[in-house]
Amino acid sequence: MLTANTILLAYHGTDGAKRAEALAYDIISSEEGGRIVHLLVVPEELWAGMQGDDWLNNASTRDTFGSYVEGMLEKDAAEQVAAVEAHCKQRGLAYTPILRVGDLADCLVAAARDQKVDLVVIGPPRSKKESGLRSRMELDTLGRGLPVPYVVASGE
Amino acid sequence: MIYTKKSPALVIIGILMFLWGWLNASGSIDGLQSALQKSAYSDHTKVNEKFQAELRFANEQAQTEGKPAPELKKPTSKFDKEKAFQTKFGYFFGSVFVLIGLFILTWKAKAGNLDYYISTVPGMALILLIAFVVRWGLDPMFANWGKDVQAAGILSWDFAKIFNLNYVVMGILAGIVIVNVIGIPAWAANGVRTARVFLKTGVILLGTLYSAAELAQLGFLSVVMIGIFVLGSVWLVLLMGRRMKCPNTMTGVLSAGLGVCGVSATVAASPVVQAKAGEIAYTIGTILLWGVGCMFIFPTVGHVLGMGPVQFGAWAGTGILNSAQVAGAALAFDPHGIETLKVAEIFNITRVLFLPIIVLWLAAWFVKHEESAVKVNLAEVLVAKFPLFVLGFIAMFALSSTGVFAPAGHYQGKYFSSAEVKEDKLLKPKEVRALEAELPKARNASETKAMQDLIANRKVMTREEGETLKSVAKIEGFDAVAAGAIANANKAATHDSKIIKNFRDWLAWLFSIGLIGLGMQITVASIKQAGGKPLIIGSVVGTLKAVGSLVVVLMFVKEFV
Numbered sequence: 001m002l003t004a005n006t007i008l009l010a011y012h013g014t015d016g017a018k019r020a021e022a023l024a025y026d027i028i029s030s031e032e033g034g035r036i037v038h039l040l041v042v043p044e045e046l047w048a049g050m051q052g053d054d055w056l057n058n059a060s061t062r063d064t065f066g067s068y069v070e071g072m073l074e075k076d077a078a079e080q081v082a083a084v085e086a087h088c089k090q091r092g093l094a095y096t097p098i099l100r101v102g103d104l105a106d107c108l109v110a111a112a113r114d115q116k117v118d119l120v121v122i123g124p125p126r127s128k129k130e131s132g133l134r135s136r137m138e139l140d141t142l143g144r145g146l147p148v149p150y151v152v153a154s155g156e
Numbered sequence: 157m158i159y160t161k162k163s164p165a166l167v168i169i170g171i172l173m174f175l176w177g178w179l180n181a182s183g184s185i186d187g188l189q190s191a192l193q194k195s196a197y198s199d200h201t202k203v204n205e206k207f208q209a210e211l212r213f214a215n216e217q218a219q220t221e222g223k224p225a226p227e228l229k230k231p232t233s234k235f236d237k238e239k240a241f242q243t244k245f246g247y248f249f250g251s252v253f254v255l256i257g258l259f260i261l262t263w264k265a266k267a268g269n270l271d272y273y274i275s276t277v278p279g280m281a282l283i284l285l286i287a288f289v290v291r292w293g294l295d296p297m298f299a300n301w302g303k304d305v306q307a308a309g310i311l312s313w314d315f316a317k318i319f320n321l322n323y324v325v326m327g328i329l330a331g332i333v334i335v336n337v338i339g340i341p342a343w344a345a346n347g348v349r350t351a352r353v354f355l356k357t358g359v360i361l362l363g364t365l366y367s368a369a370e371l372a373q374l375g376f377l378s379v380v381m382i383g384i385f386v387l388g389s390v391w392l393v394l395l396m397g398r399r400m401k402c403p404n405t406m407t408g409v410l411s412a413g414l415g416v417c418g419v420s421a422t423v424a425a426s427p428v429v430q431a432k433a434g435e436i437a438y439t440i441g442t443i444l445l446w447g448v449g450c451m452f453i454f455p456t457v458g459h460v461l462g463m464g465p466v467q468f469g470a471w472a473g474t475g476i477l478n479s480a481q482v483a484g485a486a487l488a489f490d491p492h493g494i495e496t497l498k499v500a501e502i503f504n505i506t507r508v509l510f511l512p513i514i515v516l517w518l519a520a521w522f523v524k525h526e527e528s529a530v531k532v533n534l535a536e537v538l539v540a541k542f543p544l545f546v547l548g549f550i551a552m553f554a555l556s557s558t559g560v561f562a563p564a565g566h567y568q569g570k571y572f573s574s575a576e577v578k579e580d581k582l583l584k585p586k587e588v589r590a591l592e593a594e595l596p597k598a599r600n601a602s603e604t605k606a607m608q609d610l611i612a613n614r615k616v617m618t619r620e621e622g623e624t625l626k627s628v629a630k631i632e633g634f635d636a637v638a639a640g641a642i643a644n645a646n647k648a649a650t651h652d653s654k655i656i657k658n659f660r661d662w663l664a665w666l667f668s669i670g671l672i673g674l675g676m677q678i679t680v681a682s683i684k685q686a687g688g689k690p691l692i693i694g695s696v697v698g699t700l701k702a703v704g705s706l707v708v709v710l711m712f713v714k715e716f717v
Contacts, residue, residue, distance in 0.1 A: 052677060
């Protein structure tokens with residue numbers, strides 16, 4: 001059975017991410033010293049395209065919109081961090097949250113190196129029927145860049 | 157935070173522009189330019205041949221008379237003018253960019269306004285470089301290809317014309333390709349975001365080109381059409397959203413985006429209806445997908461249906477979901493004139509004036525349907541959402557009407573002035589004699605007086621007499637020389653305001669630069685977000701709006717500009 005002391009978990013609240021979280025708890029060593037590193041990424045390409053080609057609005061409307069979206073993302077992130085942190089606490093696991101803006105795979109590779117994790121756990125790709133943001137993890141980048149193995153939670 | 161990125165890019169762009177100016181000035185690329193500017197080069201050849209013939213004749217005459225060879229001034233051809241323009245632009249912007257680029261490389265940036273403003277220059281330079289390449293290179297190249305392919309019989313139609321492959325469409329495409337293939341470099345990011353300022357400045361300058369009657373007619377037409385289609389589509393989206401059980405937040409933001417002016421309305425309405433990040437992304441993706449698609453389809457359909465500027469401007473201004481692509485479609489339809497853009501922009505302005513009203517409507521709707529909704533302040537919304545550049549447009553229209561840029565009563569910079577008729581433009585004795593012979597044909601006292609004044613002064617004295625004389629020239633059997641004299645006299649008394657002419661030239665550049673910059677903000681990642689119920693609703697509303705407005709325009713809108 002696969003075990004690891006420090007797991008990097010990519011979690012952003014979707015059904016797939018919840019499966020990844022459950023899998024991480026299954027794998028993580030039950031002995032003392034287990035740590036979950038929770039990576040939450042806001043995809044940069046999405047953030048950058050959030051105002052599209054708006055040109056009619058004045059600066060005050062754009063500022064209001066920017067602050068609104070920032071606040072919303074911050075609130076979402078805080079909720080997800082709180083949820084995973086509570087689950088870790090229940091299991092007596094140490095918890096480290098990391099928030100990044102950028103490419104999903106690049107951020108994951110960088111976090112795996114910085115945090116010296118033993119294993120990376122990610123969720124399965126979302127089914128096409130499921131609604132949500134279209135931002136896919138580049139498995140090719142992960143395969144080439146990760147210094148440790150990665151596990152993908154099953155889709156069902 | 158320091159915004160200015162140290163990079164040699166601006167210096168390189170400056171050198172390239174300067175080099176282009178020098179190559180034009182030295183004549184080293186005349187071969188390339190003659191291939192690109194075929195029509196201007198053909199004019200150049202004719203002007204040259206005519207000049208050489210005149211010179212030869214003058215020299216022979218001087219020789220016969222034993223006089224020294226005369227010095228004749230060579231007239232400037234369109235080709236010479238185009239080269240001189242490219243030289244001037246290349247030298248000016250090349251020098252400015254090299255100097256600022258060197259400053260960026262040597263300057264130790266400190267946080268503040270100077271840093272922020274300087275940081276925008278490399279991005280603007282990049283857009284301008286793309287505009288140079290597209291306008292002076294790709295546009296004539298594709299136009300020539302289109303004609304050559306048709307002439308060679310490979311295609312029976314001109315593909316460049318049918319697909320509107322002109323500088324506007326290719327500029328936007330260049331922007332989209334750059335952002336999605338290589339991405340916007342960090343040193344250019346701040347400047348690219350200033351593109352909207354160029355578009356707004358373009359709209360403000362456009363204010364100088366309307367007459368009061370034209371503005372009133374277009375304003376009325378746009379209020380009626382936008383009123384019906386904006387309110388209708390907002391209502392339809394609200395209805396469909398509830399029927400399809402979309403969340404209120406999703407329905408609210410989608411109705412603003414699809415109903416009013418696309419992405420700009422989405423940005424304005426999202427906080428009011430508390431739309432979630434994913435819902436905003438869905439809406440923007442749907443709008444961009446439709447907007448970009450329509451920008452290519454509308455001009456082709458417009459040409460196929462033989463629409464005029466008012467009809468096409470009204471259709472594009474109403475039927476295209478996203479306001480940025482309205483200007484693009486208008487210029488793609490009519491890239492070398494300004495008439496269609498003038499109509500389309502009035503529709504854009506009307507849409508944006510509707511925006512605060514729709515935001516208030518949605519706020520009220522959201523409060524009614526959502527317990528968590530926060531009530532908004534009416535005055536705050538009206539003030540915050542009011543588009544200030546519309547005031548600039550109105551101010552320019554008012555200034556132009558009162559005669560600041562050209563004498564009052566001008567139309568698009570053209571005005572009547574008898575006092576400014578030059579000596580060499582006065583009627584020749586032969587023309588006066590022809591008019592005297594035709595005087596008895598005048599049908600009434602005002603025609604007689606207008607002709608007598610023209611004969612006595614050898615120029616048209618008032619605008620009214622000019623109009624009367626135009627109808628005199630159409631009298632059956634009226635002498636051709638006399639009719640030509642009337643046309644010449646009217647032409648001599650009509651002048652062009654240099655300021656307004658400059659505004660017209662700048663307008664094309666401002667819109668071109670602005671649209672390239674906006675193209676650079678259209679990412680495939682954003683468009684890929686389109687999907688699910690929002691795409692279904694968007695497709696229904698987008699199609700109804702495009703087809704419905706086309707039917708209304710074809711049935712009820714006549715050309716009047």
